[in-house]
Amino acid sequence: MFKSIFEQYSWDEVKESIYAKTAADVEQALHNQRRTLNDFAALISPAAAAYLQPMAEISQQRTLQRFGNTMQLYIPLYLSNECQNICTYCGFSLNNKIPRKTLSNAEILRETAVIKEMGYDHVLLVTGEAHQQVGLEYFKNALQLLRPHFSNISMEVQPMDEADYAALIPLGLHAVLVYQETYHQEDYRKHHPKGRKSSFDYRLETPDRLGRAGIHKMGLGVLIGLEDWRTDSFFTALHLQYLEKTYWQTRYSISFPRLRPFSGGLAPKVEMNDRELVQLICAYRLFNQEVELSISTRERESFRDHIIRLGITSMSAGSRTNPGGYATDHQSLEQFEISDERSAVAIAQMLKQKGYEPVWKDWDKVFG
Amino acid sequence: MIQPLTIAGKTFTSRLFTGTGKFASAAVMEEALLASGTQLVTVALKRVDIHHKTDDILPHLSHPHIQLLPNTSGVRTAREAVYAAQLAREALETNWVKLEIHPDPRYLMPDPVETLQAAAELVKLGFVVLPYVHADPVLCKRLEEVGTAAVMPLGAPIGSNKGLCTADFLEIIIAQSNVPVVVDAGIGAPSHAARAMEMGADAVLVNTALAVTKEPVKMATAFKAAVEAGRMAYEAGLAPVNARAVASSPLVAFLDEV
Numbered sequence: 199m200f201k202s203i204f205e206q207y208s209w210d211e212v213k214e215s216i217y218a219k220t221a222a223d224v225e226q227a228l229h230n231q232r233r234t235l236n237d238f239a240a241l242i243s244p245a246a247a248a249y250l251q252p253m254a255e256i257s258q259q260r261t262l263q264r265f266g267n268t269m270q271l272y273i274p275l276y277l278s279n280e281c282q283n284i285c286t287y288c289g290f291s292l293n294n295k296i297p298r299k300t301l302s303n304a305e306i307l308r309e310t311a312v313i314k315e316m317g318y319d320h321v322l323l324v325t326g327e328a329h330q331q332v333g334l335e336y337f338k339n340a341l342q343l344l345r346p347h348f349s350n351i352s353m354e355v356q357p358m359d360e361a362d363y364a365a366l367i368p369l370g371l372h373a374v375l376v377y378q379e380t381y382h383q384e385d386y387r388k389h390h391p392k393g394r395k396s397s398f399d400y401r402l403e404t405p406d407r408l409g410r411a412g413i414h415k416m417g418l419g420v421l422i423g424l425e426d427w428r429t430d431s432f433f434t435a436l437h438l439q440y441l442e443k444t445y446w447q448t449r450y451s452i453s454f455p456r457l458r459p460f461s462g463g464l465a466p467k468v469e470m471n472d473r474e475l476v477q478l479i480c481a482y483r484l485f486n487q488e489v490e491l492s493i494s495t496r497e498r499e500s501f502r503d504h505i506i507r508l509g510i511t512s513m514s515a516g517s518r519t520n521p522g523g524y525a526t527d528h529q530s531l532e533q534f535e536i537s538d539e540r541s542a543v544a545i546a547q548m549l550k551q552k553g554y555e556p557v558w559k560d561w562d563k564v565f566g
Numbered sequence: 567m568i569q570p571l572t573i574a575g576k577t578f579t580s581r582l583f584t585g586t587g588k589f590a591s592a593a594v595m596e597e598a599l600l601a602s603g604t605q606l607v608t609v610a611l612k613r614v615d616i617h618h619k620t621d622d623i624l625p626h627l628s629h630p631h632i633q634l635l636p637n638t639s640g641v642r643t644a645r646e647a648v649y650a651a652q653l654a655r656e657a658l659e660t661n662w663v664k665l666e667i668h669p670d671p672r673y674l675m676p677d678p679v680e681t682l683q684a685a686a687e688l689v690k691l692g693f694v695v696l697p698y699v700h701a702d703p704v705l706c707k708r709l710e711e712v713g714t715a716a717v718m719p720l721g722a723p724i725g726s727n728k729g730l731c732t733a734d735f736l737e738i739i740i741a742q743s744n745v746p747v748v749v750d751a752g753i754g755a756p757s758h759a760a761r762a763m764e765m766g767a768d769a770v771l772v773n774t775a776l777a778v779t780k781e782p783v784k785m786a787t788a789f790k791a792a793v794e795a796g797r798m799a800y801e802a803g804l805a806p807v808n809a810r811a812v813a814s815s816p817l818v819a820f821l822d823e824v
Binding site: 262263264265266267268319349442446447448449488550553554555557559560561562564565 | 587588589590591592611612613614615616621640641642646649650653669670671672673725726727774777778
């Protein structure tokens with residue numbers, strides 16, 4: 199279990215070692231062909247900021263070799279904003295007095311029709327954490343309803359037990375995204391004072407449960423802004439390395455959500471600027487050629503247009519972050535504000551202009 | 567001219583097989599594949615929309631001299647592979663299949679156990695099976711025994727462009743195979759392809775090296791020439807390589823004179 203590895207590390211010592219990295223450490227990391235976690239630490243360190251150009255060049259070349267001139271496209275489908283958790287940074291938080299909504303079958307199909315019209319074949323189902331309203335039975339029903347319409351279905355919902363995942367995978371669940379939010383235990387507790395999400399350990403062990411259940415793909419990441427992003431990213435990479443070796447049949451993706459404004463909002467404790475986000479994306483690519491790197495519509499247009507050449511392999515477009523946002527209820531509350539408001543067609547056009555093929559379908563339901 | 571290649575009764579004058587992934591657009595892909603002269607093109611079942619026929623890739627492969635070779639990339643088990651092959655046969659109207667089973671999504675290493683099992687079953691179901699495998703001489707013989715139409719050993723990990731890292735094993739496979747040997751994966755430069763053909767490989771399959779170059783059409787043309795050159799050299803018979811210099815006036819020549 200990852201927990202036993204995690205416990206061998208001290209947040210403060212990891213942080214100190216990252217900030218102590220020198221130019222020589224970065225140059226060594228750039229020179230190495232197979233990079234270690236220590237090299238990753240050098241590449242995310244402040245010392246590596248001066249090496250952004252060579253990092254970007256290597257990242258671009260490695261990404262091109264592995265993924266080609268292609269960009270996967272996906273879209274989130276928010277099923278519910280019900281949530282029993284208090285999370286200091288999220289619009290769905292229990293203490294946020296907003297109208298709550300969970301989509302019915304008819305509403306899900308109405309949303310689906312709009313999403314299909316946009317050209318999407320991969321969909322990411324999103325909910326808050328409300329076991330009564332959106333628990334295992336709701337997800338089973340949603341998968342059965344959506345399976346005929348999509349080649350690939352992912353979920354970003356509350357962590358579940360291994361048996362629950364094992365029950366959903368045969369119904370067409372392909373991938374699960376579960377972000378640790380932060381690997382800083384003390385801050386994690388501060389940001390999740392109430393609800394099931396307050397258990398740091400249960401969340402930390404979720405990828406292990408997913409791996410044992412045999413999920414095809416797992417998405418990892420932290421919410422950038424809660425704590426020191428360099429240290430959090432080191433732990434994400436540590437987690438990734440452990441998972442790849444343990445659950446070797448599973449694919450992995452990393453996302454980089456930066457805290458965005460939302461209703462009832464919390465100001466980020468730590469700001470990550472654009473240069474730093476580029477550095478992090480490149481560092482992941484130099485560390486791991488195979489991991490999928492995803493960027494959402496949280497980021498603004500011009501930044502997304504440039505970042506796609508530097509390591510990103512999948513992106514969302516035309517997203518709505520409120521349940522019913524595509525067809526049913528355009529006014530319901532969003533989880534966070536999106537920055538890139540362009541349509542899927544516009545994004546596809548932009549990709550083509552930059553010499554990339556927008557990939558709408560890269561899986562088939564017959565593969566299980 | 568090079569000798570044509572026959573696989574399962576079908577004759578190919580081009581020994582350059584190609585893939586369809588990683589291209590910037592379907593139009594670029596089509597142009598490159600036409601320039602390569604390829605007659606067998608593998609396409610991932612997971613990328614095409616066989617259910618609704620609204621796919622962007624397939625129309626670009628619709629040329630009379632190009633035969634489709636659907637592949638099962640994405641499957642992790644023999645059971646999934648057989649199912650995928652059956653769907654491909656129905657949707658694309660071909661009983662040819664490139665059997666790929668790689669449960670490892672990082673290096674895409676083919677699973678020998680599941681591949682052999684699936685190959686045996688697919689042959690029984692009437693498929694022309696071209697299995698993608700590691701450069702394992704014993705496995706290739708076992709696949710031949712269960713009736714595969716060819717074997718497709720890798721030169722290096724998929725997409726690596728590292729060339730013929732498995733050359734020693736490819737030589738053994740080529741030497742003892744009774745079915746065509748198609749070197750698949752790892753070929754990153756025309757010189758790699760030429761070398762494989764000089765070694766006696768029956769064909770090579772190239773994808774990444776074409777798709778991610780700045781000029782796919784020019785690179786495809788280069789590969790076409792390299793494959794033909796390598797094959798011609800093989801058919802002509804390469805001059806032997808000598809470890810030592812060979813004297814032009816041999817020391818024992820006097821024996822013919824006495």
